[in-house]
Amino acid sequence: MPSKVSEDEVGKDVVDAQGDQVGIVSAVKHGTAHVDPEPGITDKIRTTLGWEDTDEEDYPLQEEAIDTITDDEIRLESGL
Numbered sequence: 001m002p003s004k005v006s007e008d009e010v011g012k013d014v015v016d017a018q019g020d021q022v023g024i025v026s027a028v029k030h031g032t033a034h035v036d037p038e039p040g041i042t043d044k045i046r047t048t049l050g051w052e053d054t055d056e057e058d059y060p061l062q063e064e065a066i067d068t069i070t071d072d073e074i075r076l077e078s079g080l
Contacts, residue, residue, distance in 0.1 A: 004031065004063075005028055005031055005032065005033045005061075005063065005066070005069070005074075006028065006031075007028050009025045009028055009033050009069065009074060010025050010026070010027060010028055011024060011025060012024065012025050012069075012072060012073050012074055013072065013073040013074070014033075014035050014061065014073065014074045014076065015073050015074070015075050015076065016075075016076050017067065017075065017076060017077065017078035017079075019075075022035070022037060022076070023035040023036050023037040023038070024036055025061075025074065026058050027058070031063075032060045032061065032062075032063070033060070033061040033074065034058045034059065034060055034061070035058060035059055035060075035061050036057065036058050037057070037058075037059070038057070061074070064077075065077055
């Protein structure tokens with residue numbers, strides 16, 4: 001079972017089970033990470049500075065889809 005999603009995850013890469021990046025965590029709202037699948041340089045700077053921002057292209061990441069959370073990334077379960 002992965003750790004709970006917290007504000008510390010903002011800016012982390014989200015990778016699939018093979019290690020391929022699928023986006024970055026743009027915000028955490030009510031314990032749910034929101035992922036920007038196509039972050040631009042502005043998005044990366046915002047998250048690096050800790051400025052949360054979501055838009056209609058971001059999607060919520062269900063906790064059941066998370067395999068592990070490390071200092072650098074959120075790795076998704078295989079088979080998704």
